[in-house]
Amino acid sequence: MSxxxxxxxxxxxxxxxxxxxxxxxxxxxxxxxxxxQYLAPDFLQGLLNFSMTRTLHIDAxxxxxxxxxxxxxxxxxxxxxxxxxxxLKLGNLAFWVLTAAVTVVVLVFLFIQTGPxxxxxxWFINEGREYIEAPxxxxxxxxxxMLIFFYNVSATFMKGKWSGIAGVLTLDLVALAGIYLAGMxxxxxxxxxxxxxxxxIHLWVxxxxxxxxxxxxxxxxxxxxxxxxxxxxxxxxxxxxxxFGSGIxxxxxxxxxxxxxxxxxxxxGFFSALEPIPLVAMVVHAxxxxxxxxxxxxxxxxxxxxxxxxxxxFFGAGVWGFMHTLPQINLYTHGTQWSASHGHLAxxxxxxxxxxxxxYIAAQYVRGQSSLGAGLPDGGWKWKWALGLLNLGVVGxxxxxxxxxxxxxxxxxxxxxxxWMGYFAAQIHPWFVQGMEWxxxxxxxxxxxxxxxxxxxxxxxxGQKSGATVRAQTA
Amino acid sequence: MSNNIPWWSSEVFWKKMAVWVTAFxxxxxxxxxxxxxxxxxxxxxxxxxxxxxxxxxxxEFNDARNFQVPVIGGxxxxxxxxxxxxxxxxxxxxxxxxxxxxxxxxxxxxLGNGSYFAPDLTKAWLDPAWSSEAERxxxxxxxLMDPQANARSFGSGRTMPDLKITEEEARAVIAFLKWMxxxxxxxxxxxxxxxxxxx
Numbered sequence: 001m002s003x004x005x006x007x008x009x010x011x012x013x014x015x016x017x018x019x020x021x022x023x024x025x026x027x028x029x030x031x032x033x034x035x036x037q038y039l040a041p042d043f044l045q046g047l048l049n050f051s052m053t054r055t056l057h058i059d060a061x062x063x064x065x066x067x068x069x070x071x072x073x074x075x076x077x078x079x080x081x082x083x084x085x086x087x088l089k090l091g092n093l094a095f096w097v098l099t100a101a102v103t104v105v106v107l108v109f110l111f112i113q114t115g116p117x118x119x120x121x122x123w124f125i126n127e128g129r130e131y132i133e134a135p136x137x138x139x140x141x142x143x144x145x146m147l148i149f150f151y152n153v154s155a156t157f158m159k160g161k162w163s164g165i166a167g168v169l170t171l172d173l174v175a176l177a178g179i180y181l182a183g184m185x186x187x188x189x190x191x192x193x194x195x196x197x198x199x200x201i202h203l204w205v206x207x208x209x210x211x212x213x214x215x216x217x218x219x220x221x222x223x224x225x226x227x228x229x230x231x232x233x234x235x236x237x238x239x240x241x242x243x244f245g246s247g248i249x250x251x252x253x254x255x256x257x258x259x260x261x262x263x264x265x266x267x268x269g270f271f272s273a274l275e276p277i278p279l280v281a282m283v284v285h286a287x288x289x290x291x292x293x294x295x296x297x298x299x300x301x302x303x304x305x306x307x308x309x310x311x312x313x314f315f316g317a318g319v320w321g322f323m324h325t326l327p328q329i330n331l332y333t334h335g336t337q338w339s340a341s342h343g344h345l346a347x348x349x350x351x352x353x354x355x356x357x358x359x360y361i362a363a364q365y366v367r368g369q370s371s372l373g374a375g376l377p378d379g380g381w382k383w384k385w386a387l388g389l390l391n392l393g394v395v396g397x398x399x400x401x402x403x404x405x406x407x408x409x410x411x412x413x414x415x416x417x418x419x420w421m422g423y424f425a426a427q428i429h430p431w432f433v434q435g436m437e438w439x440x441x442x443x444x445x446x447x448x449x450x451x452x453x454x455x456x457x458x459x460x461x462x463g464q465k466s467g468a469t470v471r472a473q474t475a
Numbered sequence: 476m477s478n479n480i481p482w483w484s485s486e487v488f489w490k491k492m493a494v495w496v497t498a499f500x501x502x503x504x505x506x507x508x509x510x511x512x513x514x515x516x517x518x519x520x521x522x523x524x525x526x527x528x529x530x531x532x533x534x535e536f537n538d539a540r541n542f543q544v545p546v547i548g549g550x551x552x553x554x555x556x557x558x559x560x561x562x563x564x565x566x567x568x569x570x571x572x573x574x575x576x577x578x579x580x581x582x583x584x585x586l587g588n589g590s591y592f593a594p595d596l597t598k599a600w601l602d603p604a605w606s607s608e609a610e611r612x613x614x615x616x617x618x619l620m621d622p623q624a625n626a627r628s629f630g631s632g633r634t635m636p637d638l639k640i641t642e643e644e645a646r647a648v649i650a651f652l653k654w655m656x657x658x659x660x661x662x663x664x665x666x667x668x669x670x671x672x673x674x
Contacts, residue, residue: 038592041633049636050592051581117573117644128575130589164490188568190655191515191522194586195508230486237489241496248500249507257597257663258586259515259522265661267507331665335587335595408591418664420604423594424629 005368009077009085009156014366015095016071017359019102021454023064024352026106028443028450030057035443038436052113055133056106061347062131063102068355069212070149073169075362076219077153081160087152094148101141105134122186129193131201132183139184146177164233168240169215176208191259198254205347206275206317207247213309213354214239217282220306220357224297227289235285242278250275256327257334265327272325276318286310299364300373301383301460305357308391312349320345320398332413337405337435345398348390359457367461382456386449393446397439404435517564521659525563528553528653534601534669542662553650554612563650570651573644582635585655587663593635595664600649600656603670611670612649619645 003011033053036043044053077085085091108125115121122128123136134142150173157166183200187193218232252268286306290297297303320342324333333339360383364372373380408426416422426432482488518524523545531548552558558566574580580589583596594602604627605611618625620642622635640648 041628041631045634045636049581051578051590051636054590054592055578055581114578114638115576117569117571117576117647119572121576122572126576126578128578128580130580133578133581164486168493186572188525188564188571189515189517189522190571190585191658192512194588195511195515234484234486234489237486237493240493241489244493244497244500248497248504251504252507254588255511257660258588259658259660260511261514261521262661264511331663334663335584335589335591337591340591413665417666417668418595418598419668420594420599420602420627421629422668424631424633427633428629428631 003366006365007078007084008088009074010362010365012085012088012091012095013071013075014362015092016067016074017362019099020064020067020071020355021359021457023060023067023102025450025454027057027060027064028447030054030060032440032443032447033057035436035440039433039440048110049113052109055130056109058131059109059133060106065209065347065351065355068351068358069209069216071362072216072355072358073149073153073173073212075358076165076216077156080163080166080219081156083156083160085152086155086159087148090148091152094145097141098145101138101145105138108135109133119186129183129197132197136184139180143177143180143184146173146180150174150177163229164236165215165218168211168236172208172211172215176204176212179203179208194258195255195260198251202251202254203248206250207244209351210243210247210278210313210317211240213313213351214243214282216354216358217286217306217309220302220354220361221286221289223361224299224303224306225289225293226297227293231289232285235281239278239281239285242281246271246274246277253325253327253330256330269326269328273322275325276314276322279314279318283310283314297373298371299361300380301387301456302357302360302364302372304383304387305353305360308387309349309353309357312345312353312391314349316342316345316347316349316398320402332409333405336408336413337401337432338409339405341398341401341405344394344401348394352390356453360460363457363460369461372461376460380460382452383460386452386456389445389449389452391449393442393444393449396442396445400435400438400442402435404432404439407431407435523547523654523657524560525567525654526558526560527657528563528567528650529557532600532653532657534598534656534667540662542665543667544659544662545657547657553653554646563654566647566650567654569644570647570649570654573640573648574651577638577640586658586660593633596652596655597658597660598656598664598667598669600653601667601669603668605670608671615649615652616642616645619648 003014006014030053033044033048034050034057037050037053074085112125115125125135127133127135153173154170157170179200182196214236218236221227221232222229249267250272252264253272255264255268287310290303290307295303324330324338324342360372407429411429412418412422412426416425513519515522527547529550529552531551533546533548534543535546537544582590582593584591586597587595605614618627619640621637623637626634628634
């Protein structure tokens with residue numbers, strides 16, 4: 001691997017991408033352990049309980065995706081602004097501080113896990129709030145690193161060239177960093193606690209992250225397909241209007257059952273039902289641009305993953321979210337495997353896919369190729385199989401979990417009266433167990449996919465014919 | 476490409492739309508938040524004061540709203556001891572901190588949010604799993620302190636790990652659970668069977 005052909009921002013991006021891939025692998029490993037624990041509840045009990053394997057599965061995902069996003073922004077920063085990253089040394093320092101903090105948090109989660117019910121535990125061991133379990137000291141570290149990241153991005157754009165993508169990206173990062181603060185306080189009132197907790201989770205995942213990937217998509221389409229800047233920028237504005245237009249009040253679909261007033265049933269139901277619309281716009285945009293260029297790009301794996309993103313985002317976040325977003329159905333599905341089904345397809349479809357696309361764009365530059373895909377010595381079987389296995393694995397898990405979720409909402413909720421006995425009656429039902437077994441099978445398919453993906457990212461383009469030759473052949 | 480771009484597909488129009496729609500929605504969210512927070516503050520109608528743990532708690536069908544709502548009854552002090560508002564708050568606070576420190580959300584759900592490996596705890600205080608109201612408190616303490624020996628897995632083989640919860644911590648957790656069961660959750664969980672009300 002040579003980083004000599006890369007600019008400063010891109011060299012820093014490669015560091016972020018490397019950690020992201022490591023955490024992606026960790027996510028899948030802990031996911032496999034959690035899956036096994038559903039089938040064999042005694043597995044690792046007392047050593048690494050489900051609560052910790054699941055926490056590590058989810059938190060590794062959140063953090064690798066953040067690393068992927070930060071890396072993607074550093075990757076495009078110098079090209080987009082046409083100047084060198086301002087304050088790059090500080091950016092590098094932030095990377096090492098953040099990575100050290102993440103390492104310490106993971107080690108504490110693995111070896112200390114939990115603590116007594118006092119403030120020390122929340123500050124230094126485990127905050128115990130889903131998705132943001134990282135103790136408070138780490139929260140503060142994350143905010144400081146995000147501020148440095150924001151400084152790098154905004155100062156670079158200010159010194160260099162502003163563009164539509166630059167403007168949206170900068171404002172989105174302000175929101176992203178600001179919203180994280182809403183999760184950084186303690187209250188005993190669990191309703192108020194969850195009210196603000198959803199500001200972080202929902203307004204990240206269903207608003208600011210979506211806009212961030214909109215920026216990456218716009219830039220990615222320009223890179224891989226040479227799409228006109230004016231077109232991607234206009235689409236980006238349309239997506240922002242639709243995304244924030246539906247997603248900000250769509251937050252209300254988390255306010256149905258946590259103690260909040262009944263008007264949230266109407267507001268949350270209505271606006272969250274509109275959330276798929278911007279995702280349709282993104283699919284149309286990506287597929288149309290690819291179609292008019294006859295799918296001829298300079299980076300086949302990246303383009304394939306961008307298309308996977310467009311569809312995955314629409315189906316995972318859009319369709320799977322819509323299926324249980326209205327309160328009339330959510331009353332029965334809230335807190336069941338429906339959410340797990342939706343979560344698997346949405347996070348993979350909306351975020352993992354597009355970050356993988358950027359990994360491939362980075363691989364192309366790192367290997368010094370002007371194009372990637374057409375002239376691969378092995379015919380590109382590794383990236384194609386990785387793409388196929390990962391998508392098949394995640395879609396398979398999604399469907400399996402959905403079947404378990406259907407069964408759970410009927411047996412536990414509608415029939416069983418939602419009691420503990422109702423809960424377990426649903427958990428031991430053969431339809432539920434079969435769903436969990438198939439989830440495990442497809443989890444292993446996903447794991448095979450990640451092995452190939454990592455292998456491919458480490459090797460792709462290494463023995464490729466010179467870029468110029470390939471370009472001449474494909475032209 | 477034609478130079479006659481209609482206004483509705485121009486970059487400038489959508490840039491303005493993006494800014495105004497985002498700003499408008501955010502302002503609406505702020506206004507709704509300002510309206511909601513007082514309604515879910517402790518001591519409000521929807522989220523009772525912590526001293527509610529001194530009272531009997533029910534979950535009964537409300538004809539007007541067409542779902543079950545928490546019903547606060549007469550005196551029924553937790554562990555037989557009436558607590559002042561401050562004492563109740565301290566106990567519930569300790570309980571909530573224990574649930575965070577032991578990462579309960581890693582397996583359970585609270586108000587339906589968390590993980591799905593173990594039962595929802597929203598109405599755990601009212602669950603018929605605790606046999607009867609008379610036995611409930613002592614069964615909950617014993618279970619939390621040694622969930623392996625007192626496993627309640629209903630044939631699933633899934634047991635709660637021993638989290639080394641002390642008796643003091645168990646009492647605090649139970650206070651938190653009792654208080655949480657009084658929150659008006661718009662009928663979630665639906666169709667719930669309440670302890671001592673079966674059949």
